[in-house]
Amino acid sequence: MAQTVIDTANHIVAYAAKAARVQVIAAYPITPQTSIVERIAELVESGEFSAEYIRVESEHSAMAACIGAAAAGVRTFTATAAHGLVLMHEALHWASGSRLPIVMPVVNRTLGPGWNIWADYTDSMSQRDTGWIQFYCADNQEVFDTIIQAYKLCENEQVLLPVMVCLEAFILSHTYMPVKIPDQEKIDDFLPSYKPKWFLDVDNPFSLANIVSPEYYMEFRYMMKEAMENAKQLIPEIDKEYGELCGFEHGGLIEKYKCEDADLILLTMGTMGTEAMVAVDNLRNEGLRVGTARVRVFRPFPKEEIRKLAETTQMFAMIDRGISFGMEGFLAEETKASLYDQKNQPLTAGFVAGLGGRDVTFKTIEKIAKKSSEWMRAGRVEKETVWVDLKE
Amino acid sequence: MVSIKELSKEEYLLKGHIACAGCGPAISLRLLFKALGKKVILVVPACCSSVIPGPYPFTSFAVPVQNILFEATGATASGIVAALRQREIRDVTVVGWAGDGGTFDIGIQALSGAAERETDFIYICYDNEAYGNTGVQRSGATPYGAWTTTTPTGKKERKKDMAFIMAAHRVPYVATACPSYPVDFIKKIRKAKEIRGTKFIHILAPCPTGWRYDTSKTVEMGRLAVRTGMWTLFEIENGKFKLNSPSDKLIDRTKRKPVREYLALQDRFRKLTEVDIEKIQKWVDEDWERYRKLASNQYV
Numbered sequence: 001m002a003q004t005v006i007d008t009a010n011h012i013v014a015y016a017a018k019a020a021r022v023q024v025i026a027a028y029p030i031t032p033q034t035s036i037v038e039r040i041a042e043l044v045e046s047g048e049f050s051a052e053y054i055r056v057e058s059e060h061s062a063m064a065a066c067i068g069a070a071a072a073g074v075r076t077f078t079a080t081a082a083h084g085l086v087l088m089h090e091a092l093h094w095a096s097g098s099r100l101p102i103v104m105p106v107v108n109r110t111l112g113p114g115w116n117i118w119a120d121y122t123d124s125m126s127q128r129d130t131g132w133i134q135f136y137c138a139d140n141q142e143v144f145d146t147i148i149q150a151y152k153l154c155e156n157e158q159v160l161l162p163v164m165v166c167l168e169a170f171i172l173s174h175t176y177m178p179v180k181i182p183d184q185e186k187i188d189d190f191l192p193s194y195k196p197k198w199f200l201d202v203d204n205p206f207s208l209a210n211i212v213s214p215e216y217y218m219e220f221r222y223m224m225k226e227a228m229e230n231a232k233q234l235i236p237e238i239d240k241e242y243g244e245l246c247g248f249e250h251g252g253l254i255e256k257y258k259c260e261d262a263d264l265i266l267l268t269m270g271t272m273g274t275e276a277m278v279a280v281d282n283l284r285n286e287g288l289r290v291g292t293a294r295v296r297v298f299r300p301f302p303k304e305e306i307r308k309l310a311e312t313t314q315m316f317a318m319i320d321r322g323i324s325f326g327m328e329g330f331l332a333e334e335t336k337a338s339l340y341d342q343k344n345q346p347l348t349a350g351f352v353a354g355l356g357g358r359d360v361t362f363k364t365i366e367k368i369a370k371k372s373s374e375w376m377r378a379g380r381v382e383k384e385t386v387w388v389d390l391k392e
Numbered sequence: 393m394v395s396i397k398e399l400s401k402e403e404y405l406l407k408g409h410i411a412c413a414g415c416g417p418a419i420s421l422r423l424l425f426k427a428l429g430k431k432v433i434l435v436v437p438a439c440c441s442s443v444i445p446g447p448y449p450f451t452s453f454a455v456p457v458q459n460i461l462f463e464a465t466g467a468t469a470s471g472i473v474a475a476l477r478q479r480e481i482r483d484v485t486v487v488g489w490a491g492d493g494g495t496f497d498i499g500i501q502a503l504s505g506a507a508e509r510e511t512d513f514i515y516i517c518y519d520n521e522a523y524g525n526t527g528v529q530r531s532g533a534t535p536y537g538a539w540t541t542t543t544p545t546g547k548k549e550r551k552k553d554m555a556f557i558m559a560a561h562r563v564p565y566v567a568t569a570c571p572s573y574p575v576d577f578i579k580k581i582r583k584a585k586e587i588r589g590t591k592f593i594h595i596l597a598p599c600p601t602g603w604r605y606d607t608s609k610t611v612e613m614g615r616l617a618v619r620t621g622m623w624t625l626f627e628i629e630n631g632k633f634k635l636n637s638p639s640d641k642l643i644d645r646t647k648r649k650p651v652r653e654y655l656a657l658q659d660r661f662r663k664l665t666e667v668d669i670e671k672i673q674k675w676v677d678e679d680w681e682r683y684r685k686l687a688s689n690q691y692v
Binding site: 023054055056057061068071072073090091094202204205206207216 | 430431432433435442443445446447448449451453454455456457458459460461463464466467468469470471472474475476477478479484501502504505508509
């Protein structure tokens with residue numbers, strides 16, 4: 001029987017690592033990820049979880065140890081946040097370039113200075129070009145399910161790229177929610193034990209990641225591009241298969257809510273997506289034909305799905321918990337780039353909200369939607385990017 | 393006992409490698425492989441040895457190699473050791489093989505962490521006393537007075553005492569070696585293989601390119617380093633200090649050649665003044681006074 005537990009997303013991450021039968025974990029504590037590694041340590045030391053947990057001395061070493069473990073042929077896991085993630089940056093490239101299926105929950109926390117431990121996407125968004133697949137979760141159930149799905153995805157020989165499973169600091173990491181944990185047998189059916197195609201093997205020696213000249217380098221990177229495309233095909237299939245077996249689906253690449261007849265679609269990510277659903281229901285009661293689409297996977301970016309939505313709507317409002325300084329919000333710029341050669345061009349407006357952990361509730365989103373629909377009716381967007389609730 | 397004659401004829405450093413002529417690290421690699429055989433996984437950070445095997449799709453190392461980031465050898469080796477344990481593979485030795493930059497400087501944190509976690513592997517620093525791969529820049533291992541491209545008038549600071557830094561981690565085995573003394577070298581590698589926990593071996597690997605001496609003189613340069621006492625062959629086993637031959641016969645100062653003989657053969661020391669040479673001689677003598685005391689009390 002599936003078991004329902006009420007726990008924080010961080011503890012759920014630890015249970016998911018155990019349910020995925022991870023063999024090696026290398027992690028370094030950082031707020032607000034700490035309760036992941038604390039729970040893992042308890043599970044490992046009590047003997048409930050047979051993984052080996054390497055208590056490394058930095059996040060750079062965490063990723064470097066994961067690279068070694070994965071290359072030696074075992075299912076590998078780490079978790080981090082914020083400054084820890086950006087310290088890993090160099091090793092993130094090495095992991096994806098080595099085509100190693102590592103799964104890493106990232107508890108999204110902004111970056112200093114000044115010190116701030118609260119949520120936004122600055123940390124993971126500044127890693128978007130590292131060749132990692134990126135999921136963004138909306139609730140604790142999705143966190144559990146996505147970690148299991150992530151291993152299925154990244155161990156697929158058509159993919160072999162590492163995966164970040166992003167969850168926002170405190171909004172998810174330390175918040176209790178009920179989560180249905182499927183029977184271990186069902187999880188094992190869905191995710192069999194890891195059988196690597198290649199690994200560091202004394203009977204079949206090869207050199208992993210040695211010097212590669214301009215003559216070959218581009219081909220290796222082209223294969224990574226192809227792998228990302230393959231992931232885009234596989235993610236919805238894997239989500240569906242998991243749903244059939246374990247009960248939950250999360251929208252594949254993008255979760256749509258009341259988009260069919262919507263004049264205005266709010267594009268969101270993570271927990272803002274859940275708040276947006278509440279906002280959509282409230283606004284529809286007021287007669288506004290609005291829907292929301294939550295981008296669940298940011299790499300590979302669901303360009304085709306965005307274009308499809310654009311065919312039937314008049315306007316997109318992109319809400320970003322992050323900013324690329326000198327440009328716009330991440331979701332805003334990628335959405336616009338996806339639409340460039342589209343025939344039907346909906347109006348677009350970008351909204352930057354919730355930086356450094358400032359609350360983004362359904363009320364904030366209603367305000368964004370109302371401003372957007374005002375511009376939509378006028379047929380003109382007055383401001384390319386609005387900083388929501390900014391003290392001026 | 394190890395003798396050169398009983399060593400395997402098998403070569404694991406294959407023909408076609410692209411090390412410089414007279415490369416001390418390449419001689420060391422050949423000896424390392426001969427000492428350990430094929431059941432080895434090598435972890436190599438950015439260093440000369442990430443270039444020596446040649447570019448993809450070829451390699452001249454006949455054992456599996458994980459090439460890894462400059463500062464990450466200790467950490468990546470930790471991951472491999474854990475994975476082998478999970479896979480119940482017990483007969484494979486994991487060896488970190490890093491240069492002095494990757495050990496003394498950028499990689500010291502990961503090495504320190506791996507040692508503190510009692511990671512079961514051999515870490516070998518092949519020390520050519522500069523960043524050789526990038527064209528001879530100064531490292532924390534470059535000796536006082538030596539020319540490098542970033543110390544054009546000679547380095548103003550002394551070299552770190554890396555072996556003792558590692559001994560302070562209370563690891564079960566620390567040793568120094570030099571490819572000019574191959575039997576001693578192989579003995580130490582094999583001994584390290586039989587010990588559980590972190591083993592640190594510090595090799596002085598003369599580098600004609602960086603030290604500016606004739607490529608035919610590499611073995612001689614290592615011997616002179618030992619005979620002048622600029623390099624000392626010792627082991628620290630479970631905290632117990634022991635000088636090895638021929639260093640054990642050099643405690644008496646009169647048995648050691650003057651450091652001048654070693655320094656004079658290398659162009660990198662060409663700008664040393666008489667005062668500098670005296671200073672270096674004094675430091676070497678002080679080090680030896682420490683070794684003498686340690687050798688008599690035996691504990692570090």
